[in-house]
Amino acid sequence: MMGRLVLFAWVFALMVGAYAAEHPDGNGAHPVEVDQPFVRLMPPGQPNTAAFMMLRNTSDADLTLIGAESGASRVVELHDHEMVDGIMRMREVEQIALPADTRVALERGGLHVMLIGLHEPLLEGQRVPITLVFDNAPSLELLAPVHHPGEEPPMHDHRHRH
Ligand SMILES: [Cu+2]
Numbered sequence: 001m002m003g004r005l006v007l008f009a010w011v012f013a014l015m016v017g018a019y020a021a022e023h024p025d026g027n028g029a030h031p032v033e034v035d036q037p038f039v040r041l042m043p044p045g046q047p048n049t050a051a052f053m054m055l056r057n058t059s060d061a062d063l064t065l066i067g068a069e070s071g072a073s074r075v076v077e078l079h080d081h082e083m084v085d086g087i088m089r090m091r092e093v094e095q096i097a098l099p100a101d102t103r104v105a106l107e108r109g110g111l112h113v114m115l116i117g118l119h120e121p122l123l124e125g126q127r128v129p130i131t132l133v134f135d136n137a138p139s140l141e142l143l144a145p146v147h148h149p150g151e152e153p154p155m156h157d158h159r160h161r162h
Contacts, residue, residue: 030137030138030140031057031058031059031061031063031137032055032056032057032058032063032098032132032134032137032140033055033056033058034053034054034055034056034132034140034142035053035054035055035056036053036054037051037052037053037130037142037143037144037145038051038052038053038144038145038146038147039051039052039115039122039128039144039145039146039147040052040108040146040147040149041122041123041124041146041147041148041149042122044121045121047116047117047118048073048114048115048116048117048118049114049115049118049122050079050112050113050114050115051068051070051106051112051113051115051128051130051144052105052106052107052108052112052113053106053113053142053144054103054104054105054106055096055098055103055104055105055106055132056102056103056104057098057099057100057101057102057103057104058101059100059101059137060100060101061100061136062097062098062099062100063098063100063134063135063136063137064095064096064097064098064134064135064136065078065095065096065097065098065132065133065134066094066095066133066134066135067095067132067133068113068130068131068132068133069130069131069133070113070115070128070129070130070131071119071129072115072118072119072120072122072128072129072130073115073116073117073118073119074116074117074118074119075114075115075116075117076113076114076115076116076130077092077113077114077116078092078093078094078095078096078111078112078113078114079091079092079093079111079112079113079114080093080110080111080112081109081110081111088109090114092114093111095135096111098134113130115128122146123146124146124147124148125145125146126145126146127143127144127145127146128143128144128145128146129141129142129143130142130143130144
């Protein structure tokens with residue numbers, strides 16, 4: 001019995017050691033990098049908006065974004081766009097796959113984090129806290145500045161305008 005306890009303790013210590021080796025400065029080295037996050041400024045009275053960003057899975061393991069949280073709105077959902085009868089519509093998706101060593105864009109007309117039921121109107125330049133939740137990586141907190149739709153940072157050489 002005692003031997004088994006010691007074994008458990010030893011295996012646990014090994015696991016903690018492995019985690020520390022992969023994350024040398026604590027929570028600083030997350031396997032997912034987030035570039036240029038922003039929240040779209042909506043006209044006054046509009047209760048919903050969306051957050052966009054470039055996600056990069058820098059690890060060699062497949063990860064999955066399974067949700068997002070924010071104190072700014074009542075509900076936060078992962079959304080995608082799809083064409084239905086020639087009209088672009090948003091729909092909720094359960095998760096967003098982040099294959100190993102791959103970039104995934106959350107961008108206008110595509111995947112995004114939907115903020116539904118804003119508690120207060122957002123102001124340009126304000127930074128909105130968003131937490132990304134993954135299936136097999138620690139949650140990641142970020143601050144996404146609010147941008148006027150015409151002044152969003154360019155993500156690609158070609159920008160889709162609808
Ligand atoms: Cu949406």
